[in-house]
Amino acid sequence: MSEAGGYGWGMLRRLMLITIKNAPDGHADRMRERMSAAVDAVEGIRASTVHDALSVNNSPWTFVWETDFDDQAALDTYRDHPFHRDELIPLFTSIEFEAATAFMNVDA
Incomplete structure (x- = not known):
């Protein structure tokens, strides 16, 4: 882990x-x-792209949100950042939503 x-x-x-x-x-x-x-x-977010999901095969998704973080430390910083806490979370929690999340190591 070093x-x-x-x-x-x-x-x-x-x-x-x-x-x-x-x-x-x-x-x-x-x-x-x-x-x-x-x-x-x-800081530490390299890219943040929102795609409109296509309803192919009855897919229920509205958006696909792709976010690139410099590393795990940047992701950890984002989780506690005021932008995430004070702007993004309220946008989600003020409506009914569902989400699925996956992470990938892009440098591999």
Whole structure:
């Protein structure tokens, strides 16, 4: 555990599949804008891209959010960062949503 970020991993990519339900008008656009802004708001985030999910094969997802972190330490910083705590979490918790998350070591 002595390598990058304390876990031996380099850059981490997080993919979140997000479904939003019964959100008020404009909420999805606000979510997309704020999720995309994470790259400018939090040091250690290399990229933050929000894709509109396609409803192929009845897929229920609204967004695919792809976020690249410098390393595990950057991800840990993001979790406690005011942008995550005060802007992103309230956007999610103010509506009904479902999410699935996966992480990948991009440097491998």
